[in-house]
Amino acid sequence: MKKIVLLLVLSFIAIEVKSQEFKVFKATEFSINHPEDWTPDTSGQMNTSLLLFSKPEQNDTFRENVNVMIQDLTGMNLNLKKYTELSLEQIKSIKDSKIFESTELKRDGETYHQLVWKGFVSGKKLKFKQLYFIKNNKAFLVTLTCEEKAYDDYVKTGTLILNSFILN
Numbered sequence: 001m002k003k004i005v006l007l008l009v010l011s012f013i014a015i016e017v018k019s020q021e022f023k024v025f026k027a028t029e030f031s032i033n034h035p036e037d038w039t040p041d042t043s044g045q046m047n048t049s050l051l052l053f054s055k056p057e058q059n060d061t062f063r064e065n066v067n068v069m070i071q072d073l074t075g076m077n078l079n080l081k082k083y084t085e086l087s088l089e090q091i092k093s094i095k096d097s098k099i100f101e102s103t104e105l106k107r108d109g110e111t112y113h114q115l116v117w118k119g120f121v122s123g124k125k126l127k128f129k130q131l132y133f134i135k136n137n138k139a140f141l142v143t144l145t146c147e148e149k150a151y152d153d154y155v156k157t158g159t160l161i162l163n164s165f166i167l168n
Contacts (some may be wrong), residue, residue, distance in 0.1 A: 019065075020035050022034060022036070022160075025040055025050065027049060027068075027168075028121075028139065029049075029070065030166060030167050031165075032066075032068065032161060032162050032166070033161060034052045034055075034164075035055075035157060036055055037054075037055040038052045038055065038066075039052070039053045042051055046067070046086045048068060049068045049069060051065055052065055062147050064144070064145065064147070064150060066142065066161045066162065067143050067145065068141070068142050069141040071139040072137065073137045080132065081104075082100070082111045083113075083134060084104075089116070091115075091117050091153075094119035094120065095119060095120040096118070097117060097118065097119035098117060098119070099117060100118070101114065101115065101117075102114075102115050107163075114129070115132070116130075124147060126146065127146050128144065128146075129149040129158060131163060133167060144158035144159070
């Protein structure tokens with residue numbers, strides 16, 4: 001019985017994912033997939049290499065987004081572990097912050113770190129899911145940013161976007 005329920009749940013997830021069309025965004029150092037109705041912004045605002053804004057919703061004052069930031073680590077002698085430790089310390093200094101998950105993972109032979117946390121940032125209660133990659137003396141931060149109250153509505157799509165991130 002449990003197997004049948006699990007199979008049905010997975011079928012519904014697959015149908016929902018298939019119904020949403022994704023596009024590939026290619027940059028020099030990375031590529032990432034996003035829903036067609038999410039808007040890419042490469043203007044560099046907020047020191048990002050890419051901002052993917054969710055479809056605007058009526059009366060919404062915040063557009064959930066996935067962003068990619070690249071930080072040059074030349075001369076800093078930071079590996080993934082040290083970079084993550086520094087990030088965790090910075091997060092702890094944010095008002096009302098709480099870390100839900102901090103996990104080192106592997107995908108296609110690439111080690112990365114995943115964080116899920118919340119905090120009061122820019123006057124809003126926000127929740128984040130982040131992936132950290134270190135390659136060629138650069139840190140690649142891929143972040144889903146949501147209003148805390150909307151996180152559960154966006155985490156499934158956001159995770160699909162995050163997990164599509166590939167370093168070139």
